[in-house]
Amino acid sequence: MLVTGGARGIGLACARRFAADGHDVAVTYHSSAPPDDLFGVKCDITSADDVEAAFSQVEEHLGGPVEVLVANAGIARDTLLLRMSDDDFETVVDTNLVGTFRVVKRATRGMIRARSGRLILISSVVGLLGSAGQANYAASKAGLVGFARSLARELGSRAITVNVIAPGPVETDMIAALTDERRAELTAAVPLARAASPDEIAGVVAFVASDDAAYITGAVIPVDGGLGMGH
Ligand code: NDP
Numbered sequence: 190m191l192v193t194g195g196a197r198g199i200g201l202a203c204a205r206r207f208a209a210d211g212h213d214v215a216v217t218y219h220s221s222a223p224p225d226d227l228f229g230v231k232c233d234i235t236s237a238d239d240v241e242a243a244f245s246q247v248e249e250h251l252g253g254p255v256e257v258l259v260a261n262a263g264i265a266r267d268t269l270l271l272r273m274s275d276d277d278f279e280t281v282v283d284t285n286l287v288g289t290f291r292v293v294k295r296a297t298r299g300m301i302r303a304r305s306g307r308l309i310l311i312s313s314v315v316g317l318l319g320s321a322g323q324a325n326y327a328a329s330k331a332g333l334v335g336f337a338r339s340l341a342r343e344l345g346s347r348a349i350t351v352n353v354i355a356p357g358p359v360e361t362d363m364i365a366a367l368t369d370e371r372r373a374e375l376t377a378a379v380p381l382a383r384a385a386s387p388d389e390i391a392g393v394v395a396f397v398a399s400d401d402a403a404y405i406t407g408a409v410i411p412v413d414g415g416l417g418m419g420h
Contacts, residue, residue: 190214190398191247191255193234193292194262196221198361199311202387203259203394210395215247215255217262234262234288235280244295254299257307257398260289265326265363278325285329290336297344306349307398310337311390312409314357314417330355334409341407350406352397357413358384380415 190207194200195216204227207214215228223229228250232243248254263285266277293308300306315323316330334353341351358364358375364384367375376384393412396402411417 190257190259191217191244191296192259192261193217193232193288194219195227195259196224196229198363199356199359199387199390200259200261202391203261206388206391206395207257207398212257213251215250217243219262234292235283237291240291240295244292248299254303255296256300256303256305257309258292258296259309259311259394259398260292261311262288262292263311263329265323265366267322267326269322270324273325278328281325282329282332285326286332286336289333293336293340297340297349300349301344301347304347306344306347307402308337308340308344308349308351309394309397310351310353311394312353312355314355314411314413314420317355317409317417317420337409338407345406350397350403352402352405352407353409354390354394354397355409355411355413355417356385356390357411357416359390360384360386378416379413380418383414385412385414 190212192200192204195204196218204214204216217232218229219233230243230246233239264281266281289310310333312333313330315327319327337351337353357379390412
C-alpha cells in the first residue's frame with residue numbers, strides 16, 4: 190500500500206491505520222521529515238521523474254507492485270478570485286489534480302498487470318459544495334471526481350476500483366492554517382458541529398481498501414459530519 194503525503198495529517202493517519210491492520214505500507218513525503226515508524230520515500234508529486242523514482246523504490250521495498258494507492262497529497266492557496274494569481278491557480282491544480290493523475294497513472298501500471306487494485310483519491314466536500322476563497326482548490330478537488338469516475342469505467346473490468354473520499358474539515362495543519370474566525374465558521378456549518386479527527390478519515394479509507402468494499406467503485410464517499418449532504 191502506498192499513501193502520498195503520508196508524513197503528517199490525514200495521510201499519516203491512513204498509513205498508520207494500514208500498518209496497524211497488518212499491511213505493508215509505504216509513504217511519500219515532500220517537505221516534512223519522513224515518519225520514524227514507516228517506510229518513506231521523498232517525492233514531489235508535481236514532478237513526473239520524482240513519481241517514477243518513488244514508485245521504483247516503493248515497489249522494491251514492497252517486493253511487488255502497489256496494490257492500494259491512497260492519493261492524499263494536496264495543498265490549498267486560498268484567496269478571493271480577484272486576488273488569485275495564475276500561479277495560485279496553476280500550482281494548486283498541478284499538485285491536487287495533475288499530481289494525483291501522475292501517481293495514479295504510475296500505480297495502474299502494476300494494477301492492470303495484476304488485474305486488481307484499489308485507487309482511493311482524497312478530494313474534499315469543497316469540490317462538491319464550492320467555497321468562497323477556494324476556487325482553485327475546489328476546482329482541483331471537483332476534477333478528481335470526473336477523473337475517478339472515468340477511471341472506474343476504464344479499469345473496472347480489471348477489478349480495479351476507483352473511489353473518492355470527500356472529507357469535511359479535519360483537524361490537521363491545513364485547518365490550523367486558517368484564522369480562528371474561519372475555523373469557527375466552518376465548524377458551525379457542520380451538522381455534527383465539529384471537525385473530524387484524521388483517524389476518522391483513515392477508518393473510511395481502510396474500509397474502501399478492504400475486501401468488504403470490493404463492489405464499490407466510482408463512489409464519492411462523504412466523511413464530512415453532514416456538511417455536504419444532498420450533493
Ligand atoms: P496537510 O496540509 O496536513 O498535509 C498535506 C500533505 O500533502 C503533506 O503530507 C505534504 O507533504 C503533502 N504534499 C503537499 N504538496 C506536495 C507535493 N508537491 N508533493 C508531494 N506531497 C505534497 O493536509 P491534510 O492532511 O489536511 O490533507 C490531506 C489531504 O486531504 C489533502 O489532499 C487535502 O486537500 C485533503 N483534505 C483535507 C481537509 C482538512 O480539513 N484538513 C478537508 C478535505 C480534504 P510534506 O508535508 O512532506 O510536504
